[in-house]
Amino acid sequence: MKKFLIIPIFLLFTASAMDAAGAGLQGDVNLDGMVNISDVTDLIDSLLNQDAGPSCDVDLDGQVSISDVTTLIDILLSPADQVTLTVNGVAFTMVHVEGGMFTMGCTSDQWPDHRRNEAPVHEVTLSGYYIGQTEVTQELWNAVMGKNPSKFIDPQRPVETVSMFACAEFVDKLSELTGKVFRLPTEAEWEFAARGGNKSRHYKYSGSNEVDDVAWYAGNSGLESHPVATKAPNELGIHDMSGNVLEWCLDWYYYYTQDPCVNPVGPDSGDENVYRGGCWKSDASFCRNATRDKLDPDTAMNVLGLRVVMNE
Ligand SMILES: [Ca+2]
Ligand SMILES: [Ca+2]
Numbered sequence: 610m611k612k613f614l615i616i617p618i619f620l621l622f623t624a625s626a627m628d629a630a631g632a633g634l635q636g637d638v639n640l641d642g643m644v645n646i647s648d649v650t651d652l653i654d655s656l657l658n659q660d661a662g663p664s665c666d667v668d669l670d671g672q673v674s675i676s677d678v679t680t681l682i683d684i685l686l687s688p689a690d691q692v693t694l695t696v697n698g699v700a701f702t703m704v705h706v707e708g709g710m711f712t713m714g715c716t717s718d719q720w721p722d723h724r725r726n727e728a729p730v731h732e733v734t735l736s737g738y739y740i741g742q743t744e745v746t747q748e749l750w751n752a753v754m755g756k757n758p759s760k761f762i763d764p765q766r767p768v769e770t771v772s773m774f775a776c777a778e779f780v781d782k783l784s785e786l787t788g789k790v791f792r793l794p795t796e797a798e799w800e801f802a803a804r805g806g807n808k809s810r811h812y813k814y815s816g817s818n819e820v821d822d823v824a825w826y827a828g829n830s831g832l833e834s835h836p837v838a839t840k841a842p843n844e845l846g847i848h849d850m851s852g853n854v855l856e857w858c859l860d861w862y863y864y865y866t867q868d869p870c871v872n873p874v875g876p877d878s879g880d881e882n883v884y885r886g887g888c889w890k891s892d893a894s895f896c897r898n899a900t901r902d903k904l905d906p907d908t909a910m911n912v913l914g915l916r917v918v919m920n921e
């Protein structure tokens with residue numbers, strides 16, 4: 610086997626061949642528009658037969674070798690930046706949030722209108738996950754639950770007037786229908802995604818320091834919800850984490866401590882659940898990335914909806 614470890618590329622890369630390879634999908638060895646296991650087998654065949662073409666140079670170092678196989682396998686194993694799923698004819702997109710570490714709470718970008726329950730700041734480490742590119746729309750809720758409890762009826766607006774219990778039922782049904790594991794975000798997952806994850810530019814609101822760029826809030830909403838994704842996205846391409854509707858989180862409400870934590874899920878029990886992000890009725894300061902508050906899980910109001918998380 611060893612003699613196949615380094616095999617020089619046989620086709621000279623002309624400028625046009627490089628362009629063609631560069632323009633294609635990285636890892637699409639057999640040029641069928643998809644990257645999958647057949648590209649691995651075709652790449653190994655090409656290595657063994659010494660007939661590798663430019664598309665076999667997956668890691669773009671100018672030669673075809675075993676390192677292209679390992680790079681291709683890495684590509685296949687790494688989570689996609691986003692995934693679009695369809696349930697009962699309704700498509701929705703989940704954005705990948707790479708795992709990382711961040712400072713949660715009233716960091717300096719949240720001053721001076723931060724609130725006492727955002728202190729103390731603390732270091733949080735999270736594993737990767739997928740989070741909804743938008744709040745759950747009425748269209749999606751209806752496709753899963755067969756009804757729409759919202760007050761501001763419009764398929765493209767976020768669902769609202771949903772209690773924590775109704776949301777728990779929704780994520781269970783969504784999991785059943787898709788074969789994936791859906792749940793509500795933990796409060797830490799919510800804040801990390803709102804801050805832009807590892808791409809964070811440390812804005813006050815989710816994606817900007819100007820609330821009007823990214824949020825439907827009391828100052829611009831006309832006191833109603835709006836279709837999702839009609840304001841600019843944040844650093845990860847996620848919309849409406851500031852404003853439009855408030856979003857339920859999984860955690861029972863608790864007071865922060867300074868202790869660093871890994872994948873925190875909040876206390877084991879409690880009376881009220883956390884919600885996040887401000888809404889069409891909030892003032893700007895409530896739409897900040899670190900703002901947090903709590904409600905009885907029975908509560909269903911026209912300001913309160915959800916966004917889902919899917920495990921990696
Ligand atoms: Ca392919
Ligand atoms: Ca190579």
Ligand SMILES: [Ca+2]
Nearest residue numbers: 849850852854
């Ligand atoms: Ca929101």
